[in-house]
Amino acid sequence: MERLNVIASHLSMSEKRGMATSEVAGSVKLFSFNPDDIVVVAALRTPIGKSRRGVFKDTHGDDLLSQAFNGVLKSVNIRPDEIGDICVGNVNDARASVTARFAQFFSGIPHTVPVSAVNRQCGSGLQAFMNIAGGIKNKAYPLGLAGGFEMMSKSGMGGKGFDDMNPRIMDVKEAKDSLIPMGLTSEIVAERYGVSREVQDRFSMDSHKKAAAATKNGHFKAEIIPVTVEVEDMEGNRRTITVTEDEGIRGNTTMEVLAKLKPAFKQGGTTTAGNSSQTSDGAAAVLVASREEAKRRGLPILGTLRAFAVVGVAPDEMGVGPAAAIPQALKMAGLTIDDIDVYEINEAFASQAAYCVRKLGIPSEKVNPKGRWVWYPCVWEQEWELLPSSNIILETYVLRDLINVYKHLNFE
Amino acid sequence: MTLSFKTKDRHGYSVKFSPYLPDRFVCATSQYYGIAGRGTLFVFDILSSGIEPVKIYEWNDGLFDAAWSENNENVVVVGAGDGSLLVYDVTNPKGPLKAFKEHSKEVSSVDWSPTRAENFILTASWDSTINAIWSPRLPGCFATASGDKTLRVWDRRTPQPQCTIQAHEGEVLTCDWNKYDQNILYSGSVDCSIRGWDIRNYNKPLCEMTGHRFAVRRVKTSPFNGNTLASCSYDFTVRTWDVRQPHAMEITEHHTEFVYGLDFNLHRPGQIVDCGWDSLVHVYKPRVLLDGSLIGMVPNPLVVTTLVEA
Numbered sequence: 001m002e003r004l005n006v007i008a009s010h011l012s013m014s015e016k017r018g019m020a021t022s023e024v025a026g027s028v029k030l031f032s033f034n035p036d037d038i039v040v041v042a043a044l045r046t047p048i049g050k051s052r053r054g055v056f057k058d059t060h061g062d063d064l065l066s067q068a069f070n071g072v073l074k075s076v077n078i079r080p081d082e083i084g085d086i087c088v089g090n091v092n093d094a095r096a097s098v099t100a101r102f103a104q105f106f107s108g109i110p111h112t113v114p115v116s117a118v119n120r121q122c123g124s125g126l127q128a129f130m131n132i133a134g135g136i137k138n139k140a141y142p143l144g145l146a147g148g149f150e151m152m153s154k155s156g157m158g159g160k161g162f163d164d165m166n167p168r169i170m171d172v173k174e175a176k177d178s179l180i181p182m183g184l185t186s187e188i189v190a191e192r193y194g195v196s197r198e199v200q201d202r203f204s205m206d207s208h209k210k211a212a213a214a215t216k217n218g219h220f221k222a223e224i225i226p227v228t229v230e231v232e233d234m235e236g237n238r239r240t241i242t243v244t245e246d247e248g249i250r251g252n253t254t255m256e257v258l259a260k261l262k263p264a265f266k267q268g269g270t271t272t273a274g275n276s277s278q279t280s281d282g283a284a285a286v287l288v289a290s291r292e293e294a295k296r297r298g299l300p301i302l303g304t305l306r307a308f309a310v311v312g313v314a315p316d317e318m319g320v321g322p323a324a325a326i327p328q329a330l331k332m333a334g335l336t337i338d339d340i341d342v343y344e345i346n347e348a349f350a351s352q353a354a355y356c357v358r359k360l361g362i363p364s365e366k367v368n369p370k371g372r373w374v375w376y377p378c379v380w381e382q383e384w385e386l387l388p389s390s391n392i393i394l395e396t397y398v399l400r401d402l403i404n405v406y407k408h409l410n411f412e
Numbered sequence: 413m414t415l416s417f418k419t420k421d422r423h424g425y426s427v428k429f430s431p432y433l434p435d436r437f438v439c440a441t442s443q444y445y446g447i448a449g450r451g452t453l454f455v456f457d458i459l460s461s462g463i464e465p466v467k468i469y470e471w472n473d474g475l476f477d478a479a480w481s482e483n484n485e486n487v488v489v490v491g492a493g494d495g496s497l498l499v500y501d502v503t504n505p506k507g508p509l510k511a512f513k514e515h516s517k518e519v520s521s522v523d524w525s526p527t528r529a530e531n532f533i534l535t536a537s538w539d540s541t542i543n544a545i546w547s548p549r550l551p552g553c554f555a556t557a558s559g560d561k562t563l564r565v566w567d568r569r570t571p572q573p574q575c576t577i578q579a580h581e582g583e584v585l586t587c588d589w590n591k592y593d594q595n596i597l598y599s600g601s602v603d604c605s606i607r608g609w610d611i612r613n614y615n616k617p618l619c620e621m622t623g624h625r626f627a628v629r630r631v632k633t634s635p636f637n638g639n640t641l642a643s644c645s646y647d648f649t650v651r652t653w654d655v656r657q658p659h660a661m662e663i664t665e666h667h668t669e670f671v672y673g674l675d676f677n678l679h680r681p682g683q684i685v686d687c688g689w690d691s692l693v694h695v696y697k698p699r700v701l702l703d704g705s706l707i708g709m710v711p712n713p714l715v716v717t718t719l720v721e722a
Contacts, residue, residue, distance in 0.1 A: 003447050003493075003518065006538060009559075010627045011646060013582045013602050217472050219448065258650070341444075 005300055019389035035292035038133040038305040041176035044071040045284035046227045048246040053151035055243045056281035061090075062099045066106035068147055068285035070231035071225035073107065076287060076299050080109040086142020087131040088117045088147035089124030090375045092155040100147070122346055123310070123321070124148060125284065130308055132288045142293035148252045177315040183265030183276065185318040192317065193355045197270040200350035201258040204275040207347055207368065212251025214370040220246065248278045275350035307333035319352030323359040341365050413607065413654045414666065414696035416462040422452045424687025426477040427673035431484035432490055435459070436466070436681030437695075439687055440490055442474030453476035457504045458695055467502050482531070491519030497535055512547055527551040532568065541629075543586045549594035557584035565611050577614045579607060586630045592638030598655070600628030600643055610697045619651050623660050623713065630674045635704055636681045644671035650686050652698040652715070661700040665717040669691060 016405030048063050049056035056064060065088065073080060086104060090096035096117035104115050120127040132144035169175045180188075189195065216218060226244045235241065253274070263269035265274065294301050309328035313320050322345045330336060343366050347353040357367050422441035430436040435458040443449030451474040455467040457668040473493035481487035490498040490508075493514040498508040506721045515537035525532040527545045534554055536544040547553040563579040582602030590596035590608075596618065597609045604624045607617040626646035634640035648667050651660035669689035677683035682701030687693045699716060 002538070007447075010582065010585065010602050010629075013604065013627070217450070 002300075004031075004131060004302075008035040035290065035295075038136055039289055039291050039294050040286055040302045040305075041289050041294050041299040042072040042076045042287040043190065043223065043284070043302060044068060044225050045223055046282050047224050047243045048154075048280045049146060049243065050247045051279040051281050051385040054153070054247050054281065055241065056151070056227075056229060057153045058232050058238075058282065059151075059153075061154065061281075061283070062102035062106060063229070064151065064281065065100065065103035065147060065149040065228065065285075067227050068149070068283040069103060069107040069109065069145065069223060072145070072285045072287045073109075077098065077296075078143070078287065080107065082143060083109060083113045084144045085132060085135050085147045086113060086115040086117060086147065087128040088115065088146075089120070089126070089128035090150060091121055091124055092117055092119075092150060092152065094155065103147075103235065105151075109282075120310075122319075122348065124232055126308075129286060129288065133305055133308075134292075136288060136290050143287070143289045145285060146288055147283065147285040151281050152279040153281050174315055180316055180318075181265065182318055182348070183271055185316055186271040186276065187266050187269045187352045189317050189320060189349075189355055190351040193306050193359075195270075195351045195354050195358075197259075197272075197275075198255075199354050200270055200275040201255055201272075201348075203350040203354045205253055205255060206256060206364075207350070207353075208253050210370060211246070211249045215245055215249060217252075220371055221362050226287065248280065271349060271351060277348050288401040317352075319346065320359075322346060323354075323356040326356075326360055337361060341366060342369060356411055393395045414694050415458060415463050416695075417456065417465070417693045419452065419454060419687075419691045419693060422454075423669075423689045423693070424693060425475065425672045427675050427685045427687045427693065428478050428480055428488075429675050429677045429679075429685060430480050430485065431482065432480070433677055436675065437675070438478045438480070438686050439673065439685075439693055440475035440478040440692075441687070442476070442493065446474040446493065447688055449474065449669050451492060453478065453488070453490070453498075453500065453583070454693075456693070463693065463695060467635050469500060469507060471498065471507075474518075476518060477522045479524045479533070482526055482528060487526060489522050491522045491535060493518045495519060495537065497522065497533065505563050509640065510606065523554070524672065525552075526609075542584065545588055546602050547594065547713055548591050549589070555587050555589065555597050557587040557599055559583045561595065561601075563587055563609065565597070565683075573613060574602050575611055577609055577611075579609065579617075582627070585627060588631050588633045588641075590638060591633055591635055598631050598633060598641060600624075600631040600645075604628065604645075606631055606641070606643055619655050619658070621658055622656070623651060623663070625648070628667070629670065629672050630678055632674050634676055634682075634701075636676075642674055642676065642684055642698070643676040644686055644688070646670045648688070650674060650684070650698075650701055660713040662698045662714045662716060664696075664698060666694055666696075674684070693711040 057323060077114045088100040093099050100115050100117050113199055116128050118124055118131060128148055129146040132146040134142055135144055162344050227240050228240060228242045230238050230240050258274040261272035262273060264273050265271050307329045309325045309332060311324040311328055313324050338362060345353055346358055419441050421573045422443060423440050423445045423448060424439055426440040428438050432632055437456050439454040439456060439542040441601055442451045449675055453469040453475055454465050456463050471492055475490050475492055479489050486502045488500045488502060495513060497512040497514055497519060499510045500508050514535060518538040519535050520538050521536040521543045523534045523546050534544045535547055536542060536556065541558045542555050543557040554566050561580050561582060561584060562664050563577040563584055564573040565575045566573050579599045580601035580603045584599050584601045586600040588598055588601045595611050597611060598606060600606045604626060606621040606628055610618050624645040625653050626645050628643050628645050631641060631643045639655050641655055642650060644650045648669065648671060650664040650671055652662040653660050660662060667688040667690050671686055671688040673687040675685050682697040684698060685695045699714060712713040
């Protein structure tokens with residue numbers, strides 16, 4: 001991020017200060033820099049562990065979330081009592097807001113700082129970010145903390161809450177469809193939009209390989225906080241380990257290996273364990289501020305929020321949301337598919353991700369360049385999504401913004 | 413005629429002509445605009461058919477500057493984003509011969525001492541110094557451009573600067589020595605101006621050249637004419653100057669992103685290579701340098717706009 005700041009400083013002056021903003025440079029969308037822009041000043045995550053069998057199987061969600069909180073607070077040296085609000089995204093924890101409150105106290109954030117939890121399924125972490133961004137935009141506070149966590153070792157998918165259902169659900173098609181397990185919605189997408197088993201397997205293999213390469217080349221180092229936890233082995237001995245890398249990346253997988261796997265959800269289906277994501281444990285946190293506040297405190301600006309869109313899709317084809325929401329977000333920002341350099345898209349199931357990429361016509365090299373190794377369950381997406389939204393997508397926006405400074409001189 | 417090459421998915425930071433071979437140059441590039449990702453060093457030959465890559469070397473961090481050895485035609489030193497200085501032999505198909513880890517931050521500038529017996533390499537990093545260039549005429553003497561708005565002249569035997577010039581109103585990003593007068597130095601800055609300095613009396617600049625609309629990324633003096641200067645900028649242009657007049661002789665508009673790298677060919681009068689964030693490398697002669705008689709006073713800058721698709 002320092003590199004971005006260095007380049008930003010190079011653009012801090014121009015021949016004529018406050019040059020007209022009406023000039024247009026080619027097809028590049030020009031953004032202005034306003035004091036009330038929402039900016040990200042710090043973003044970190046824990047490594048990702050495989051649920052139930054992985055490194056965090058004996059860790060609690062609040063412990064993991066607290067590590068993410070500590071990481072961002074320490075990285076920018078903010079006093080904990082200066083945070084205006086905390087919002088945390090989570091799907092499977094039945095008492096997520098209480099878990100988040102525990103994490104807050106574990107991190108030494110005083111009780112005067114309020115906390116809430118939000119659930120928008122795969123997009124919960126992003127929604128937590130937007131809730132904080134909205135609070136800042138409404139001038140409720142100038143600085144807030146958004147986070148997300150999922151502890152699938154403790155609370156897995158489905159199950160709870162579905163034992164006392166209204167029988168009327170079965171009479172309303174879309175309500176009934178909302179009960180279709182995610183794996184079967186993946187089968188529906190594959191069938192309805194003609195995403196073959198081979199396309200899914202290849203997408204998955206590429207994703208794992210990208211993630212393995214990004215890990216090997218240290219591209220995750222800047223965003224991962226090492227986490228020290230106790231874990232119990234098969235014999236019941238507890239030992240302390242420090243986790244620095246993600247678990248579950250299969251960099252050496254091949255098409256042959258993937259082709260041998262049996263369909264996991266439906267006889268004769270195409271969705272397998274190899275082209276679906278694993279269930280995981282992990283947490284992330286992002287410190288959000290107005291541009292004015294970030295400047296006043298001398299905080300680094302990692303990215304600017306330019307647009308956010310939410311669009312609903314039919315419940316029987318869960319996971320195709322990006323194909324519906326991306327065009328809307330681009331339209332709001334006045335950008336086209338080609339203007340964006342990096343797309344970070346949900347890879348809960350290869351079928352859904354491959355369909356979204358094809359539908360939108362995104363060149364494959366722009367899709368998840370650090371890989372998502374089709375690993376993380378839809379529910380884990382939220383924490384992960386937070387990081388890309390600051391590190392990757394916003395990074396790209398910032399780059400564009402920098403270029404735009406060329407014409408737009410509201411940047412100081 | 414402009415020859416062009418596109419370094420796909422790699423964004424140009426620096427280009428340097430070989431001091432030995434008239435048709436060879438290196439280009440230091442970075443993935444993702446040098447903000448993240450890998451770096452690639454391209455060794456190019458200029459052939460009648462166009463620009464051809466002779467060697468391509470990958471590194472795990474962005475590459476920001478390169479310099480040819482002064483005692484071996486095959487050796488290139490490169491500054492990397494991870495703080496290392498890489499030594500490549502272009503006859504060796506594999507990676508660097510050696511990687512020195514000297515800086516904790518990005519190495520933004522490298523220069524090989526032109527004093528033949530010495531073989532010293534000068535490196536500058538992003539802590540505060542941005543650019544460091546050996547004097548082509550005074551052995552052991554070099555100039556640095558830095559973020560504190562100053563230009564400093566040093567003797568490598570003394571830890572204190574020989575002179576500290578309050579050169580600009582913004583960060584100084586680049587400097588270069590006049591190759592025909594050992595006392596004259598030029599600087600380019602974030603404040604958009606280029607200034608000339610006499611190191612014997614630097615209370616005020618010898619000359620000031622304006623016109624760039626954003627920070628001047630690099631200035632280079634011509635090896636063939638003591639009054640000719642070229643500069644590239646964040647304003648996407650390359651400009652050719654006669655230091656005796658305050659505005660450019662020629663404005664070259666053939667990049668669509670920041671222009672970072674620029675160099676004069678030491679063997680072919682007027683030939684320039686440049687590179688930028690649009691991944692394009694261009695080899696060309698500014699029109700005012702095509703014919704010696706054009707050099708000098710021109711009433712208005714000649715604007716040459718070529719959009720080249722390599």
